[in-house]
Amino acid sequence: MALVVALLMGLVLIFFIITVITLFFTYWYITFPAVTLIIIYKKRKSIRKLKFRKRGPKLSTHGVMLSELNKRIEWVRHQNAEDERRRKEFSEKSLMHMKRLSRV
DSSP: OHHHHHHHHHHHHHHHHHHHHHHHHHTHHHHHHHHHHHHHHHHHHHHHHHHHHHHOOOSSSSSOOHHHHHHHHHHHHHHHHHHHHHHHHHHHHHHHHHHHHHHO
């Protein structure tokens, strides 16, 4: 009984493989470019990983020198202060504009 089941599973597997190969070559105009693009994408991705490793440490808390992290924090504080200043200027200008419109 086990031999019959094993033979049937083998036949199903062979039939599946033949079907996949037949479909692959029947629709070659779709499958060949797709497989080629997949291979190219994988190779480019692996090359890109190698390039990123050569660049050096990223600006995250893992593996970054404290001076770089402090510079980054100071830059963010500076940007936030500038944004707040611009926001106040804009609100003052819009209030002045609203007062001018209400007079007319």
